[in-house]
Amino acid sequence: MISVEEARARILAALTATPSETVPLPAGWGRVLALPILARLTQPPADVSAMDGYAVRAADVTEGARLAVIGTAPAGHPFAGEVGAGQAVRIFTGGIVPFGADAILLQEDAEATASTVLVKEAARPGRWIRRRGLDFAEGEEVLSAGRRLTARDIGLAAAANTPWLAVHRAPRIGILATGDEIALPGDPIPRGGIVSSNAHALAALVRAGGGDPLILPIAPDDSQAIAEAARAARACDMLVTTGGASVGDHDLVQSALGPEGFALDFWKIAMRPGKPLIWGRLGATPVLGLPGNPVSALVCSVLFLIPALDRLSGLPGAPPRTIRALAGADLPENDRRFDHLRATLQPGPEGIPLAIPFPLQDSSMMKTLARAEALILRAPGAPALQTGAPVEVIPLGDLGL
Ligand SMILES: Nc1nc2c(c(=O)[nH]1)N[C@H]1C(S)=C(S)[C@@H](COP(=O)(O)OP(=O)(O)OC[C@H]3O[C@@H](n4cnc5c(N)ncnc54)[C@H](O)[C@@H]3O)O[C@H]1N2
């Protein structure tokens, strides 16, 4: 058995980013930039007003002064002339500050007549003027390659006049559930069978991680069928299987893929739940063989599949973020497998959350997985802890799961 850290390192080391493709701006959300975005213009393009009011010479704007209004400068319609001594130009937010003016008099600080304006409050030079290039300058790198694009980044790219983005293709992930006993939701369930929850949970998780899931038909516990289904996934950036990872006579993933050219890197991690995880390669396609128990499959996905998706998407791939919490119950000494306890979070003392583990941690229990808000981390050999002791937890809400 290898450690969680080593397993993640080996998975990440075997993966490279998908090639880049060019997409229109709205399709770039959540993708990772393959090329930096350089501003194609300066923003703002000139000195502009930040307020509705009057473009003035600050020296003229003393309380009680009256200025002649000689024109208007709405946004998009610059005033062609120059503001001279004792003069003002009616201006609106975003309007270009006319030549000669060095401040904006707020309209709330002025009283207008048909052709003049009375100053009610003095102005300072530069007041309410957004300088040319305040936001960014032409040629400046506004977004770096390797960044996962947020809605705000899309806005910035648009402002920089970039209609297209070079982003890494969303990794295509084949999902293969195996087992004689499982049926897709809504299909007839064989005697003694169960519904396959893993494929759909994994597809949703792949989406949350920026990937493009492809749910393959369920393969029965039959080497031929598993091999055939896996062949269909060769065009994917990664194949994820669930079930058949353990040591039982019907746990066939490794033996079925062997004749197809499967090269195993490692099998079995010192962790709970999820010990019998398989990692290897089928030709060029990396294969992550998750255990069949639904909680094991999902916990392994948090620890390994999400970082793998990050790596395929163009990011380095990192362990899930952890936060400090306080044990919400006494915790026994841990054995040599890294444990991940499903827990709820409650507000605790001094803003530190209380992580309350579910009393039953069986790896088949979906309800507690769905209700869990965090996984309490228990390192191999961790000593017993009393309620209130500090613990590290992975908050699940962060991951969009
Ligand atoms: N003698 C041993 N038995 C087991 C060991 C072991 O070390 N020695 N490990 C246990 C652990 S830990 C795990 S985890 C499981 C993993 O088993 P497999 O990956 O081979 O999974 P299966 O046996 O196919 O199924 C396990 C369990 O999960 C259910 N399942 C399977 N697929 C799905 C699905 N798509 N959706 C929902 N549930 C699914 C399946 O019905 C089984 O109940 O092995 C232990 N055994």
Ligand code: MOO
């Ligand atoms: O590794 Mo298993 O996931 O404990 O049930």
